[in-house]
Each structure stands twice: as structure tokens, then as C-alpha cells.
Amino acid sequence: MSYKTIEEINEKVRAGKAVVLTAEEMIDIVEEKGVKQAAKEVDVVTTGTFGPMCSSGAFINFGHSDPPIKMTKVWLNDVPAFAGLAAVDAYIGATELSESRGMEYGGAHVIEDLIAGKDIHLVAESYGTHCYPRKEISTYINKNNINQAFMFNPRNAYQNYNAATNSSNKIMYTYMGTLLPRCGNVTYSTSGQLSPLLNDPLYRTIGIGTRIFFGGAQGYVVWEGTQHNPEQKRGENGVPMGPAGTLALIGDLKQMSTKYVRAAVYQQYGVSIFIGVGIPIPIIDEDMAEKTAVRNKDIYTNVIDYSVSSGPRPVLKRVSYEELMSGSIELNGKTVPTAPLSSIKKAREIANVLKEWILKGEFLLTQPVASLPLTNTVNKLEIRNRTEGVQNEKD
Amino acid sequence: MKKIKVTMYFPANKIAIPLAYHLIKNYNLMVNILNADVSLNKVGTLVVDIEGEEKDIEAGLKYVRQIGAEYAVFNKSIIWKEESCVHCGTCTAVCPSGALKMDKSDWSLTFDKEKCLVCELCVKACPLRVMSVKNGDII
Numbered sequence: 001m002s003y004k005t006i007e008e009i010n011e012k013v014r015a016g017k018a019v020v021l022t023a024e025e026m027i028d029i030v031e032e033k034g035v036k037q038a039a040k041e042v043d044v045v046t047t048g049t050f051g052p053m054c055s056s057g058a059f060i061n062f063g064h065s066d067p068p069i070k071m072t073k074v075w076l077n078d079v080p081a082f083a084g085l086a087a088v089d090a091y092i093g094a095t096e097l098s099e100s101r102g103m104e105y106g107g108a109h110v111i112e113d114l115i116a117g118k119d120i121h122l123v124a125e126s127y128g129t130h131c132y133p134r135k136e137i138s139t140y141i142n143k144n145n146i147n148q149a150f151m152f153n154p155r156n157a158y159q160n161y162n163a164a165t166n167s168s169n170k171i172m173y174t175y176m177g178t179l180l181p182r183c184g185n186v187t188y189s190t191s192g193q194l195s196p197l198l199n200d201p202l203y204r205t206i207g208i209g210t211r212i213f214f215g216g217a218q219g220y221v222v223w224e225g226t227q228h229n230p231e232q233k234r235g236e237n238g239v240p241m242g243p244a245g246t247l248a249l250i251g252d253l254k255q256m257s258t259k260y261v262r263a264a265v266y267q268q269y270g271v272s273i274f275i276g277v278g279i280p281i282p283i284i285d286e287d288m289a290e291k292t293a294v295r296n297k298d299i300y301t302n303v304i305d306y307s308v309s310s311g312p313r314p315v316l317k318r319v320s321y322e323e324l325m326s327g328s329i330e331l332n333g334k335t336v337p338t339a340p341l342s343s344i345k346k347a348r349e350i351a352n353v354l355k356e357w358i359l360k361g362e363f364l365l366t367q368p369v370a371s372l373p374l375t376n377t378v379n380k381l382e383i384r385n386r387t388e389g390v391q392n393e394k395d
Numbered sequence: 396m397k398k399i400k401v402t403m404y405f406p407a408n409k410i411a412i413p414l415a416y417h418l419i420k421n422y423n424l425m426v427n428i429l430n431a432d433v434s435l436n437k438v439g440t441l442v443v444d445i446e447g448e449e450k451d452i453e454a455g456l457k458y459v460r461q462i463g464a465e466y467a468v469f470n471k472s473i474i475w476k477e478e479s480c481v482h483c484g485t486c487t488a489v490c491p492s493g494a495l496k497m498d499k500s501d502w503s504l505t506f507d508k509e510k511c512l513v514c515e516l517c518v519k520a521c522p523l524r525v526m527s528v529k530n531g532d533i534i
Binding site: 050051052177178179180185187262263264265266267272274325327337339340341342343344345346348 | 481482483484485487488489497499501502503516519520522523524
């Protein structure tokens with residue numbers, strides 16, 4: 001049964017009377033008072049995550065020079081940005097590498113430097129047109145002298161992810177960190193019981209239009225993320241047991257903070273970016289109270305062997321995050337050390353900052369404009385020959 | 396009292412000598428083995444903390460050379476720029492000695508310099524580039 005509407009919760013937030021807890025605090029309250037009472041008393045549960053999220057980047061409008069240029073190729077601190085848009089619009093992707101410094105500097109660093117207020121070297125080329133006669137430009141920009149700069153991340157806040165190990169005899173350098181030979185370690189990336197989509201596993205309150213904490217600013221969920229995979233196998237609690245839902249997020253880069261957006265370099269893999277995301281979950285009924293009390297021991301993932309590079313990677317074991325966070329797991333009769341890749345300390349900080357925002361009435365909750373899909377599977381990229389005619393699934 | 400960190404290299408034919416025993420018994424040194432890679436017919440390496448009077452340490456190291464082993468005193472150390480760290484824990488995946496660990500109470504990274512072997516794996520593994528090597532002058 002439903003107890004509260006979003007509007008009723010927001011009235012309490014405006015009046016400074018809302019009861020707001022972090023997802024970890026909610027576990028204790030539900031344990032102490034039960035689901036029913038917790039659902040009545042608690043209005044909002046805040047979540048947080050701070051992990052590497054490669055599918056991130058920012059749109060920038062540089063403003064027009066005099067005479068103007070229709071930029072066809074753009075570099076920011078020697079990192080190529082996509083310029084196949086209108087004259088002075090570009091998209092800088094987080095994983096793009098510097099043409100001079102390689103893996104040590106990339107799009108993520110450009111984004112972090114922009115947020116920090118640093119000057120960025122902008123170089124652009126063009127073929128020149130009657131309306132845009134300039135053919136090249138070299139200048140400096142920063143967040144105060146450009147027009148819009150908004151982060152638009154096609155895939156963030158993965159709802160669960162595999163844990164990684166390496167059964168081969170050689171060390172592997174991956175986006176899951178350094179994997180030691182002969183299953184010498186296991187790495188995992190989650191904020192577990194604090195993670196946004198693990199606290200709303202069936203996307204009942206998080207949807208398109210949801211206002212969120214995004215890189216230290218207020219941002220929004222704009223779409224399902226790429227590779228959104230809601231049909232992943234789920235436990236009885238609705239929590240998926242492997243990579244499942246994802247979110248596409250948008251927010252004003254100029255309002256963000258380098259405390260919550262940090263460039264990252266993974267040895268021999270490349271550049272990525274740590275993004276801080278926090279999502280408030282309105283406790284509209286008992287079901288949401290129960291869901292937000294999820295604990296690390298109720299969340300499972302698979303330990304995958306990353307040394308298998310072709311075909312499906314074998315699942316070596318199913319483990320709970322409580323086991324992974326203990327510091328070691330048993331694998332093939334051996335005790336193997338585990339290491340996190342996502343900062344739980346920062347995730348907690350984010351859930352607490354969001355809680356403060358709501359308590360102060362600075363952040364209001366949103367009713368999703370549309371729901372995230374509950375059906376969708378992820379296609380594989382098949383290497384094949386062209387077929388005649390038009391392929392339309394609906395026909 | 397002085398404490399140094401030393402890597403000792405044994406030729407394959409010397410690994411049978413109980414070196415740590417002699418250093419402790421004859422030179423009055425406290426020897427803490429941090430890492431050992433010793434196998435038959437291979438060059439063995441031993442990373443140890445040695446603590447004792449300066450003259451005893453000198454005499455002990457002289458003995459190491461006398462039996463045909465080599466040693467190198469650590470003159471490097473790992474610097475953790477804690478204020479820039481996000482405490483993700485990626486470095487703990489590669490730290491062989493447990494010098495880098497997560498404090499489970501608040502999920503902060505902790506760095507125990509005493510346990511550090513200066514293997515430098517964390518320097519490359521840290522995605523935030525907050526671990527670096529500092530050359531010292533303590534030989």
C-alpha cells in the first residue's frame with residue numbers, strides 16, 4: 001500500500017520536516033523497527049557511488065571567434081574532441097587519449113581541468129566556408145569564457161558488475177585493475193548497499209527526469225544508459241546478479257566539483273573517469289522501504305575469468321559483496337585476496353551530502369517523467385556479410 | 396639503534412646458509428623477513444628489516460658480503476599523496492606485503508610504510524597517480 005506521494009514528501013522537504021537517511025542508515029532502521037514502521041517514518045533514502053565510468057564526456061560550446069570558424073577538427077590540450085556538430089559545438093569523451101602524452105592524459109583530465117577552472121588549449125581546424133571563413137584557431141578557454149558545458153554520460157551507475165580474476169600465467173592489465181596471474185587476486189567495483197540502482201532494483205522511483213547528485217552538482221537521469229540490461233537474472237529480492245540496468249545522465253559541468261569528478265589512468269588500458277553519483281529514493285511505500293534496506297550480503301555477483309578473451313568468459317563463482325568486502329574469498333580451494341575499485345568512502349560522503357541538501361530544502365525529489373524499460377536485452381556485435389533489403393524487427 | 400631495509404641476493408649455491416640465524420645470533424640484530432623468494436638452483440632474494448646498533452649493522456652487512464651474497468640498502472621510498480587520494484582501493488590489488496590496505500571501519504586506504512617493500516607496483520596501478528617513488532639518501 002502506498003503511504004506518500006512525491007509531492008507530499010516534497011512538502012515535508014520544503015518545511016524542513018522530511019526524515020532523510022542514507023541507504024546504510026536505513027538498514028539499521030528497518031532492522032530495528034520493521035519494514036512497515038520504517039516506511040511510515042522515513043521519507044527519503046539517499047544512495048551514492050564513486051567509481052570509474054568510462055562512458056562519460058561533455059558537450060561544450062566555445063562561442064564564435066571573429067572572423068568565425070566552422071570547427072571540423074578540435075583538440076583540447078592535445079586531446080581530440082568530436083566536432084561533427086554545429087560550428088563551435090564539440091563533445092570531449094573521457095577515454096580519448098592525448099596525441100602527445102598518450103595514456104597519461106586524456107579527455108577525463110580535460111574535463112577535470114575544466115571543472116577546476118584551469119585554462120585549456122583549444123586548437124581547431126576547418127576547410128573554411130563563405131559564412132565561416134577562418135581555417136584554423138589556437139586559443140585558450142576555461143569554464144568562465146565558454147558557453148554551455150554539460151556532462152552527458154551515456155552509461156553511468158551500472159546496476160551491479162562482475163568481479164574479475166585471471167587464471168592465466170601472465171599478469172593482465174585491465175579496466176578492472178591489475179589482475180595477478182593464477183587467480184592471484186579478485187577485483188570488484190561497487191558501492192554495494194549504497195549503490196543507487198541496487199536500492200531501487202526494479203526502477204520504481206528512478207526514471208527519466210529524476211533529479212540526482214551528479215559530480216557535485218544537481219543533474220538528471222535523461223534516458224536508460226547504453227547496454228541497459230534489465231532482463232539480467234535476479235534474486236528473490238529483485239536485485240540483479242550481474243551487470244543490469246544503467247543510466248544516461250546529464251548535468252552542468254560548470255557547477256561540478258573536482259571532489260566528485262576525477263580523471264583516472266589504468267595501466268596499459270587507458271583513461272577513465274571517476275564520477276560521483278547520488279540518487280534519492282522516495283519511500284513511497286513498504287516495498288521501497290524493504291528495497292532500500294538491501295544489505296551487502298543480499299547482493300550477489302559473479303567472479304569472471306578475464307583471461308578468456310574469446311567466447312563467454314567463464315563464471316568461476318557466485319559471491320556476495322559481503323564476502324568480497326571481507327578482504328578475501330575462497331576460489332578453487334585457495335584463499336584469494338580481493339580489492340575494491342570503487343570508493344566506498346566517497347560513496348558514503350556523496351549519500352551524506354545529498355542527505356544534507358534534502359534536509360536543508362535545497363534539493364527536491366522528482367516524479368519520473370517516464371519509466372526505465374524493464375524489458376531489453378543486450379545485442380552482440382556479429383561479424384557478418386551484408387544482407388539484402390531492410391531489416392526491421394517489427395515487420 | 397638504527398633500522399634499515401635491505402634486499403639480499405644469494406647465488407644459487409649459497410641458499411643453504413642460514414643467514415638470518417647468523418645475523419641474529421652473532422651480530423645481535425633484529426631481522427624481520429618481509430619477503431623471500433628462495434628456490435633451489437636459483438638466485439634467492441630476501442627483503443628484510445634489520446634493526447640494531449649501527450656498528451652491529453655494519454658488521455652484519457660485511458658478513459653478508461663475506462659469504463658471497465650481495466645486498467642493497469633501500470634508498471627509495473613510496474610517497475602517498477593522501478590529500479589527492481579517493482580511497483578506491485585499486486592499489487591494494489597489487490600490494491604484495493599488505494602495506495596498502497583498506498580500513499574496513501570507514502573504507503579509507505591505509506599505508507604502513509614499515510611493511511612497504513618499495514616494489515613500486517602501486518605507483519603504476521594507482522589510477523589517480525597519487526603514489527610516487529622518492530629517492531632517499533639513507534645508505
